[in-house]
Amino acid sequence: MQEESWRDLATVVEEGTPEALLEYLESLELDDRTLAVSRLSDEARQKLLVTLDPDDAAEIISSLPESQVAEAFESLPAADAARIALELPSNHAADVVSDLEPERAAEILGEMDAAEAVEMRALAAYDDDVAGGLMLTELLEYGVDLHVGDVVADLQGNAERYEGYDVQYVYVVDSAGRLVGVLYLRDLLLTPPWRPIGEIMLQDPLYIEDTMGLEDLRGVFDSITFNAVPVVDASKRLMGVVRRSAVQERLAERSDQDYLLTQGIVGGEELRTMPTLLRSRRRLSWLSANILLNFVSASVIAANEEVLQQVIAIAVFLPILSDMSGCSGNQAVAVSMRELSLGLVLPKEALRVALKEFAVGAINGLVLGLIVGCAAWAYSGTPWLGLVVGVALMFNTMLAVVVGGTLPLIMKRFGVDPALASGPLLTTTTDICGFFFVLTLANKLLPQLIGAG
C-alpha cells in the first residue's frame, strides 16, 4: 500500500464531495481501505459515513472493528445512523443497536418506520449467541395456498428488493405464519405456474428454534450440507434464517474474544487508535486485580523468609517453580477449552477430566521434577535441595494440570466464561501451593539442607 494512504483519506474526507470520496475509496485495495478508514479520527470517520450513500457507508461499517462501529453509531446524527443501520444485514444491524445505550438506540429507532423499528427492537433483544441473534430476517416467505406462478411473479416484480437476499430457498408458511415447507428455487424453475407450491415443497423441513445456542448451532451445521436453516419461535412461526457463515463468524469472534480475555484484555477489544489513557486504564484494571493475587502468593514466601534466609539457593528456584506450574496448568486449560467448544466433553464431567489429567500430570511432574531437581542438586551441591525442589515441582505439576483441566468445566457449569480460567485464578492457586510445598519441605529438611550447604 501507499505508506500513508490514511492521511490522504483524511484530506479527501475534509475537502471532498461524495463522488470524489467514493472514487478515492474505490481506488484503494480492500485491505488498504480498511486500514485507512480505521486510522481516521472519530470525527473524520463520522464525516465520511455521513457523506457517503447509506449503502456505501454500510459496506465500510462491515469491515471496521466493533469498537469503531459502536463509536460511530453513538455519535452520528440519528437519521443517518438509522439509514445506515437499515442497509446492514439485519443480524449486524441488531448487534449494533443492542450495543448502544438504551436512549441512543431509541433515538435511532425513532427515525425508522414503525414496522422496521419493531423488528429491529425484537432482533436486538436476542442474545448474540442464540439463533435469534444470528438470524437474518431477509428471506422469501410465501403462503402455502399460492401457486408457482404467483411466486415467480413476485420474484420478478421485486427482483431489485430481493437482490441482497442471497435467495436460495423459499419458505412456505400457513395462514398463522407457521413454517410448513421449503421450496428450492430451482424447483420453481422446473414446475408449471399453475401448480400450488404446497404440492412441490419439501414438507417437514429442518428448522431450529430462536433460542438455540451457538454450540448446538455448530452441531447442526456440522451435520448438514446446506448453508441456511429457518428459525422459528416457540409456536413454530417463521422468524428468520440462520446462515452457516453467520454461525462460523460468531464462533470466530468468540475465539478471538476468549483469546483476548485469557491474555488480560478485558472490557472489549483494544485498538491502538484508542486514546492512550483509555487503553492504559483498561489494562490496569486487570493488572491491579492480578497484583492483589500476586501479593497473596508472595505472602507464602514472606511467611517463610527465615527458611529462605538459611537456604538462599531456593530463591533461585521459586520463579522456575511458579512459571513451570503455570505453564503446565495452562496446557490443561487449553485442552479443556477446546474440548468444550467442540462438544467433546460435558461440563459435568469434571471427575473424568481430573482423572485423565492426573495421569498426564503424574508423568510430567515426575519428568520435570527430576530435571529441575537434578539442576538444583548440581547448582547447590547438595542432593537435599534437589529433593526439596524436585518433589515440590512434581506435586505442584500434578495439582496444576488437575486444577487447570477441571476449572473451565466447573466455570462453565456455573455460567462463568471459562476463558477466564487460564488467567490469574489458576496461576495464583499454583503459586500459593508451589511456594508452600517447597518452603514447607525445606523447613522440614532444614538440618540436612544446612548441614550439607
Add this chain to the structure above:
Amino acid sequence: MQEESWRDLATVVEEGTPEALLEYLESLELDDRTLAVSRLSDEARQKLLVTLDPDDAAEIISSLPESQVAEAFESLPAADAARIALELPSNHAADVVSDLEPERAAEILGEMDAAEAVEMRALAAYDDDVAGGLMLTELLEYGVDLHVGDVVADLQGNAERYEGYDVQYVYVVDSAGRLVGVLYLRDLLLTPPWRPIGEIMLQDPLYIEDTMGLEDLRGVFDSITFNAVPVVDASKRLMGVVRRSAVQERLAERSDQDYLLTQGIVGGEELRTMPTLLRSRRRLSWLSANILLNFVSASVIAANEEVLQQVIAIAVFLPILSDMSGCSGNQAVAVSMRELSLGLVLPKEALRVALKEFAVGAINGLVLGLIVGCAAWAYSGTPWLGLVVGVALMFNTMLAVVVGGTLPLIMKRFGVDPALASGPLLTTTTDICGFFFVLTLANKLLPQLIGAG
C-alpha cells in the same frame, strides 16, 4: 443426554447391522452423537464408518475433531476411505488427503476414478490458507454460447446430482474455460429459453485468484454482501468457488490453533481420548524447552545470590516482578495479534506500535511500580527497598509492553507464526531483564538497604 450413550454406541457398533446402527445414531441428539462417536475406540470408530453408507459416514466425519478424522483415514480400507472422501465437500476431502502420508494418499486416490483423483490431488496441493485450498469445485459452469433453455434442461436433467451444490450462481466460461460472467439463478427463471446466456449474464464479475490468502479473503467478504466468489487460476480459468462460510470456518480454526499454541499445546490438537503417553510427551516437548529458558533467567538470580542473601526481602518480590511483567507483555501481544488478524496494522509498522506501547507502558509502569514499591516499603520497613522494587518494575513494564507489542509483527514479517510470541520467548526476556534490573539496583544501593534493614 443419556450419561453413557457412547458405551451403548460401542455395543451397537459391535453387534449391529447398518440399519440398526443408522437408526441408533439418528435417535441421538446431534451433540450426543458427536460425543458418542468421538469417545469410541479407534477400532470401533473405524468399524462404524465402514458399516455405514459412504454419505452417512461422511456426515459423521464432518463433526469429528481433526485428529480423529486423520486417524480414521490412515487406517480405513483404502476403498472405503476413497468412497467416503468423495462424499465430503471437495475442500474438506482435499484437507483430509493433504494431511495423509504420501503413500497412504496415493493408495486412497488409486481407488478413485482417474479424473476424480487428478482433481483431488490438485486440490490437496493447495495450502489450507489460500483460496484454492478453501474452494469447492462443486459448481455450475456453462459455456457462454449456450442458451437459457440449455441451462434449464441441464439443471432439470441433473437435479439429483446438483442437490448438494448449494446452487445460487451459475458461472459462464468461454471455450478455454475462462470465467466471463455470472448468472443469477433467478434470472434464469425470468428469461425466455431462446436467449443466449451471454446476453443476460453479469459481465466482468468479481473473482479471486486461487493464491489469495486468508486475510485478503476476509477483506473481500467483509466488503461484499454475497456469499460466494468464483476462483480462477493465473490464466483466469474457473477453478472453483469460495464460500463465505469456508473462510469463516478457517478463520475460526486458526484462532483456535493460535490459542492452543499460545498456551503451549504444540504438534496439533490434543484430545483426552488420546493415549496418555502421547499427550504427556507432546506437552513435555514444549515444557522442557521452557525449562531451559527458565534456567537462563534463573541464572541471573544465581549470579546475584550474595545480594539476595543480604536483602532477603527481595526474594519475596521476584515472582511478583516476573508475573506482572509477563502479564503486561502478554496484553500487548494480544492487541497486536488482533490488529494483525483484522488488518489494522502492517507487519512493517513495528516502530509505530513500539511508540504507542511505550506510552501505555510508561503510565502502567509508573502505576504498578508505585503500588508494588509501596508494598515493598511497607513490608520491609525501608523506603530503599520500595525504590529498588518499584523502579525495576516500572522499567520492566515499559520494556515488556514494547517487546510484547512488536514481537508478533516482527515474527510475522519473518514468516514465523506470531502466536508463538506470547509464550516463553517473551516471558524469558522479561524475566531476565526484570531480575537484572532489581538485583543490579539492589547491588548499587546495598549500603542503604542494609543500613536501614
